[in-house]
Amino acid sequence: MALITRGVDLILRLVITIAFTVLVACVVWQVVSRYVLQSPSTVTDEMARFLFIWVALLGGAYTLGQRRHLAIDLLPVITTGALRRLVNCAIIAAIAFFAGVVMIYGGLDLVSRTLETQQVSPALRLPMGLIYIAIPFSGICMLYYCLTFLVDLFREGRGPNDQQTTTVGGPLD
């Protein structure tokens, strides 16, 4: 299991880092094409927006796996023993419900409908279904991390909000 987790982490890290780098390049190119080349690119805007959706959703899954999400960690801290385990199980169940039902089930519905009706993006003419695949994909990763949380909880008693390194505050604070 540890090996699979490392693999999932690695894939997410690679995709996120590469997509983010391309993202920066896209927007810089947009400025360069307008001012230096005098012939503005018509696709960078859309490309950047779609890459960004992928970075955000895969990044969301990755941060969950790293336990870097923001949560009010009150009940899991003040409770002990079986009650604490129950609270942590409920938290994992809520995340898993969101990942499995909203992201995977709802996301796949969205993907299949947009593919079926052959909806394309305005500038790149990409099927919108391709862009939306990020939703169920992210959902699958989230669901997998929920599984590891469950294992950690029963093996080491470690809850989903127990971070290795405690960071305070939202990143925008």
Next chain:
Amino acid sequence: MDIQSVLVLFGTFALLMILGVPIAYAIGLAAFATFLLFMSFDQSVYIVAQQVASGLDSFTLLAIPFFILAGNIMNRGGIAMRLIEFAKVLGGRLPGALAHCNVLANMMFGSISGSAVASAAAVGGVMAPLQRKEGYNPAFSAAVNIASCPTGLLIPPSATFIVYSLITNGTSVAALFVAGYVPGILMGLSLMVVAGIIAKRRGYPVADRPSFQEVIDKTLAAMLPLGLIVIVMGGIIGGVFTATEASAIAVVYTLFLALIVYREVTWRDLPSIILESAVTTSIVLLMIGCSIAMSKAMAFADIPYSISDLLLGLSENPLVLLLIINLALLVVGTFMDMTPALLIFTPIFLPVVKDLGMDPVHFGVVMTFNLCIGICTPPVGSALFVGCSVGGVKIGEVLRPMLGFYAVLVALLLVVTYVPELSLFLPRLLLGYGG
């Protein structure tokens, strides 16, 4: 009013949040539960899934990861040190020189990094030992650092304003940025006044007059990092590029500084800096996607109108209503982080204040200012936590010296609320803003 949907939305959210469910997921599930009142199960999951992804489909929003990346590249280097030295030049001759220096450095560093927490850590981390050596009360020093670190959220560029622009369907980012200047700088200056009075009473020392050469050297050293603000804000105000493009240029500029000028970052460090920036952003982005779903659920349920009716039932006097909204936000700010509070309460209060004739840019400034106070207050206050930790003082100790600062911040909040010109004068002047 339809009380059922209000109860379902906030009940689900509160329940899940208290349980300890990560906030993004709690928001998404609350949205889902609310949609269930209006449509089938399949339609509800469909709309939430769509909004989580599609809510992020915004070119404006791209500016957030870029500014965070630029900030992360900068934080690796000795930027904080250079800005602190420059701040000493600026504020050194005032009573309680180091306190003023701390505020000024927070204003400059916060402006560049756009993060109150990063600023409190970087600037406070350097200033706390210095102040201790000169006999400053550690709790006082920490309080100065905590109260002044949020100035960078108002002084542009600021990711907070980008989030606000998104959640309000595209309020001009440029106008919000420019509108933040006066309130942000006033916030810093008013804190300096209070700190100065306390320092004078306690006889904290004035710094030695620096030599002319020192002044020149330190000013020049600070110019390169501060050049970022000139490029970004100059470009935006001049209409040369959009906020998003400016943020990408900021990345290029900081890379140039860090890799070539200062050589404090190597090419090999870059992948990890990029990943860290993406991760930091993603924590917020998932929350934003879910909040967009929630704001749609609120619109379906007419919740903003219900709350608006409720508030208008309390009073019809705009002055009173704005006071109520500010008080509500101050309460929210005590126990909620800034971003979720902004994401959840903007769609509720904006329609109300628009009815009162308030400009959305002005309200963005008021909202941000208000929540800036929130991150300095217990029980949940990121600036408070970080400030205490780098200052080496307990939260209980810092609250007493904080009281004076809270008072001046709340007073200034009311001034910013009731004098729209403070926020809107500059955007009107520089951007021809029509609001």
Next chain:
Amino acid sequence: KTLRLNHNNPEDHPLHKSMEFMAERVEDLTGGDLKIRIYANAQLGTQRESMELMQNGALDMARSNASELEAFEESYGALNLPYIFVNADHYYDVLSGDIGADILAASEDKGFIGVAYYIEGARSFYANKPIHSPADLAGMKIRVQPSPSAIRMVELLGANPTPIAWGELYSALQQGVVDGAENNPMALTSARHGEVSKFYSDDGHTMIPSVVMISSKTWGELSDAHKEALRTAARESMDFHREQWDAMSAAAVETAKSELGVEFIEVEKGPFIEAVLPMHEEAAQKSPVVADLIKRIKAAAE
């Protein structure tokens, strides 16, 4: 039953007023049985999101325009072609006649059907210098909507298409990030573009209508009487909208001339038509459905 209708205009926009007119008529015709609740300012989502929500019935109705709709239903592409309509009457006859009805009905299997077209006038170029012919456009940076046909059209006319968000266009024109844009004359006054662009060249290249749609799922659940009432109300609101729009458009031209000092330039359309004519051929080749529509639209002009 109350239907939710989402659109992205503010509440004082003529399009919103026409939709309100439709909602009132539906309520009258059904004795209050069927209501339409209108959500302005994209409260329930963007145009694209609305389309996707209508596809599974999460949203009942939405307003979008033919330019955006091309991504969902190719038939709308025929309406977006430059110079496909010879004049305003030809345009309105096509929309309100069989051809228009066929396009509205074409998307039923895509999850939505159209109920009404609202005209938005003819779009023309405006810039900081007069444009008399395609030669004047050479090398100019012209802001376009991010649609392939708009981009192709501007390219064929020799200019550089530049996608810029609508909200940033004013300052982009002011600072010279772009040299010009293209829209109907209302943009000069409502978006204050007349303050920064002083020449409006009346080339009238495209006439792109707004479309009000209903989810196929919702439509299937309506009784025949309600369907009939909605159809009638929608049709009446089209005429109401046309009258309203023409009056406001004429007023906008007057204001732009007298208060903003915009110069309106009559242009010889021949060279423009010639330059973009390949688009009709290209569109016809790509899709037999569009080819047929183009033929019918052109036949209707004679």
